[in-house]
Amino acid sequence: MKSGPACHCTGKIEGVMGIPAKRWLYLFTGSIVFFCIGIVYAWSIFAGMFKDIFPSWTSTALATTFTIVMAFFCLGNFSAGFISKKLSTRAMLAMCAGLIGAGFIGVSLITENTLWLLYLSYGVVGSFGVGITYNTVLSMVARWFPDKIGAASGTLMMCFAFSTLVLGVGANFLSPIFGWRMIFAGLAVLMTLVVAVAAMILKLPENNISMQNTRAPDNRRSFPKAEMTVDEMLKSNAFWMFFIWGILLLVAVYAIMGNVKQCVLELDQTATGIATFSVTLLSICNGFGRMLLGSLYDRLGRIKTMTLDTSLIIVSSILMIAAFQVRSVPLMLLGVVFTGFSYGGVPPTSSAFTVDYFGANNYSMKFGIVTLYIFVGAFGSSLAGIIKDKAGSFRNLFYILILLGIVAFILNLLIGKRRVKD
Secondary structure (H helix, E strand, C coil), rough: CCEEEEEECCEEEEEECHHHHHHHHHHHHHEEECCCCEEEEEHHHHHHHHHHHHHCCCCCHHHHHHHHHHHHHHHHHHHHHHHCCCCHHHHHHHHHHHHHHHHHHCCCCCCCCHHHHHHHHHHHHHHHHHHHHHHHHHHHHHCHHHHHHCHHHHHHHHHHHHHHHHHHHEEEEEEHHCHHHHHHHHHHHHHHHHHHHHHHCCCCCCCCCCEECCCCCCCCCCCCCCCHHHHHHHHHHHHHHHHHHHHHHHHHHHHCCCCCCHHHHHHHHCCHHHHHHHHHHHHHHHHHHHHHHHHHHHHHHHHHHHHHHHHHHHHHHHHHHHHHHCHHHHHHHHHHHHHHHHHHHHHHHHHHHHHHHHHHCCCCHHHHHCCCCHHHCHHHHHHHHHHHHHHHHCCCHHHEEEEEEHHHHHHHHHCCCCCCCC
């Protein structure tokens, strides 16, 4: 995405008649794109299916796929800022349509002896394309909503989260009927068409569109008065404190998210149905949390929103400990709800924080760098597995997560308001 003029956040878009209405079309289009490409995160659903299809594939081999997905999604997200300096937005999305389509077509061609093709197609090519698309579309839509960047980002990310729940579960359900190869080929066609059409619809605001601050600043949030360069961002204390905050929250979230089913079964081995439901419940709360906390960022500002988000994971861990203490599955499900909403708050907060603290110019690259915490945080699931193997229970995990939450809480308070250039 080509860098445009500075976007001084919060305000209405003026200058060309009809533009305010047109931006809702872009938000709707972006939401459809996110709903489709979010299926790359449905690997936890597909892993069980492939285990049944190819019995020789070990759990470790299947788990490696998700690690590759996370790595190349982050790499694509990060690379989008550099690629945008060479290609137009339309060209970038057209390229992504080809990458995602090729990736999922590749999955439809794998055999039991070509595990490497799964890694290459789903893990590398498809996920890299999804990462670039994610950053490109989010960056573009955010430019149209300087007054509602939290809500707009939250809407897109909610659709991304619900993709796993709807398309992932739907694909898994239809696979026995139409065959898994046909399903993945169909997904390839669907995502290619959606991203290609979006490439023709989405565009940046024109240079003559003014995005002026029309709401009086207050003490609820900081308003950027000058743009930071990427180098200045990387040298700022705010960046590193937020980056570590994101890692701490995602380590905690992924530790629970990747093992929630096993946690329920540890309490009650007969509660298989509830254990499966706990995964769905977390996904639903994650989706709605993205919209809710994104909107709260616009209304309450960074400090209160991040305080709430951090408090949710601390309370969730306390509830999990209590659930193990009294052997209560309902109490654990309540903890799952808090975890889901906490997870949902991280992505839209990151998007809004990037603009608030570092400016809208070169947003694509800045956001890609800020969200590299995703890859580090993904190791939370492995941490939980190690603790379970050593201690024989997930219970001790949550004491560690409370500690991580407290550190994140302190970092949030230390960030303060943005320090701007004179």
